[in-house]
Amino acid sequence: MTGITPIVIVGGGAGGLELAAKLGRKHGADQVYLIDKETDHIWKPSLHEVAAGTLDIHREGLSYFMLARDCNFTFLLGTLVGLDKDNKQIHLAEAVNNAGQQLFPPRTISYGTLVIAVGSKSNFFNTTGAAEHAITLDATAQAEHFRLKLLHALTSGVTATEPTPLHITIVGGGATGVELAAELTEAVNSFHFYSINQLMPARRLSISLLEGSERILAALPPELSARATRLLQSRAIQVNTGVRVTEVQANQLIDSTGQVYPSDLCVWAAGIQAPFFLTELGLETNRIHQLVVNGQLQTAEPTIYAIGDCAQAPWVGSDGFLPARAQVAHQQASYLYKRLSALIQGHSSTTEFIYKDYGSLVSVGHTKGVGSLMGVLSGKSWFVEGLVARTMYMSLHLMHHAAVMGVVRTFRVVLGRLLLKRSAPRIKLH
Ligand SMILES: Cc1cc2nc3c(=O)[nH]c(=O)nc-3n(C[C@H](O)[C@H](O)[C@H](O)COP(=O)(O)OP(=O)(O)OC[C@H]3O[C@@H](n4cnc5c(N)ncnc54)[C@H](O)[C@@H]3O)c2cc1C
Structure with a gap:
């Protein structure tokens, strides 16, 4: 081992898993560790399909234990909770199974290089009632929770003569909200295809997308927003823009003008933030808890890197920061693979990460x-x-x-x- 290794990567998502697989194949299981709090990997952009039921998580998930064996890295099931920079160690919480039984006690892992890639979760922006009544698509468990609620809602609340419509509200007209809205219309057609309501009249689905900006997909070109709006409206999805939701209740949403939107199920997809524990590691973080990194993806501690949604990385060549996208996490993983491999072989480099927007x-x-x-x-x-x-x-x-x-x-x-x-x-x- 060199001072660079072991390379410990925390978070096996779009960025971390690709990095671990590439480094593992080249340098081997004694030099490359991947830690994740889940046993199975799923590509996060598929979670709207899991929520709609069009993708079965039990078929789609890839076991980290299998991937570790195939790609020659060491996998540790655990949740990062603490960092000891001086001794180059991280702390993992006790790991328990669904029944609350202990699988592993709290552990301390030493690293030569640490890569933090723990992703992001939804940002409720302190909206009243959102945490209690809205569902997010942050992880498989939440997507599966939504799917089961949808299945239940489709078969309940109907009378034999006049079924009430099922109101689904989606807060946030970014990629997640748009993709979920469209997927749900197809999912409901499939439920009806299998006569899930054969004992009762089918419930009509009423989907409303609520977006704070003047157009959906606001980060993308206006022409793209217009095309997506047309496609959604052709599926009878109500697209409401310039709407700021101020309160989420069990059966309705209220916006800043006092307008009320009926809502049996509410999905929150309006913004992201990195996990709060990152602010407690003794590293610099921004307003949304992301770790601040330089052009080489390093924190102020040179042996600690951060990639993907949990990092605020400069967009070299512009004044801004890189967006939270799978494409960014993927390219950062490729960059770090080359950088860390070179460091293991004794070559250092000052080349910065340049994002190519495809x-x-x-x-x-x-x-x-x-x-x-x-x-x-x-x-x-x-x-x-x-x-x-x-x-x-x-x-x-x-x-x-x-x-x-x-x-x-x-x-x-x-x-x-x-x-x-x-x-x-x-x-x-x-
Ligand atoms: C429904 C949906 C649709 C999307 N669609 C698109 C799209 O079309 N295009 C696009 O570019 N992006 C899309 N995104 C965003 C994209 O998924 C993220 O930008 C990308 O997954 C970020 O990768 P990451 O590696 O930073 O984090 P993630 O892929 O989120 O992985 C984080 C990993 O860290 C693990 N973890 C978290 N905390 C800990 C901890 N404390 N200890 C150990 N492990 C931990 C998690 O279990 C997870 O495996 C979508 C997101 C969603 C939710």
Whole structure:
């Protein structure tokens, strides 16, 4: 081992898992550790599909123990709770199973290099009632919780003569909110296809998307927002912009003008923040708890890096910071892989992380998408829509799988899932 190793990566998401897989294959399990609080990995941008029931988490999740074996890194199940910078150690909380039984006691792990990649969670912006009554899509458990509530709601609250509509409100018209709204309309069609309401009349779904800015997908080009709005409205989704939700109650939402929106189920997708514990590690953090890093993704402590949603990294070449996107986490993982591999071999570098924006793709259901792509040579953006955009969107997920498992294994997994899809219900019904 060198002073650089062991490299301990905390958080096996879009960024951390790709980094661990690449480093593990090159340097081996005694030099590369991955720590995550979950036993299975899921690509977070799929969580709206888990919530709608169109993706079965029990088939989609990849076991970290399996990946560790395949990619030659060491996996530790645990939750980061503390840091001792002076002794280069981190503290993990006791790990327990669903029944509350202890799996591992609290542990202390030594590192040569620490990479923090613990992602983000929803930001309620102190909105009254949001934490109590809104569901977030921060992790698999919440997405699954929403799916079960939806299933229950679709089959309850109906009378034999006149079923009441089921009101779903989605706060936040970013990619998460837009993708969930579209996915839900398809999910409900599938529920009806399987006659889930055969003993009772079907409940009509009423979906409202509430966005604070003047347009949905506000971070993307206006043309893309307009196209996505048209697609959502063609599915009878109400798109409300310039709406600031001030209160969430059990069965309604209230905005800053006092307008009321009926809501049986509310999903909060209006903003992100990094986990609060990051502010207690003795490292610099910003207003939304992200670790402040320099152009080489280092905190003020040179042996501690942060990538992905939990980091505030400068967007080299602009005045701003990098957005919280899977594409950013993926490219940062590739950059750190090269940087840390070089350091292990005794080569240091001052090269900064340069983000290449290849554009943005948003899924609007299973057969449609919208996106703007950056021309590699021209540098100008062009629009894609429909099945082409949806196919390109899916390829991002496959690229993540390929970065982790390799192309051959990814091909086998995809083929297996396609075959299974033909013999399984198109939606999770239980
Ligand atoms: C529904 C949805 C749709 C999205 N769609 C898109 C999209 O279309 N395009 C796009 O670019 N981005 C999208 N995003 C955002 C994208 O998912 C994130 O930007 C990306 O996953 C960030 O990667 P990450 O590695 O920083 O964190 P994550 O992928 O969130 O991974 C964090 C990991 O850290 C683990 N962890 C957390 N805390 C601890 C702890 N204390 N100890 C140990 N482990 C811990 C978690 O279990 C998790 O495995 C979407 C997000 C959501 C929720």
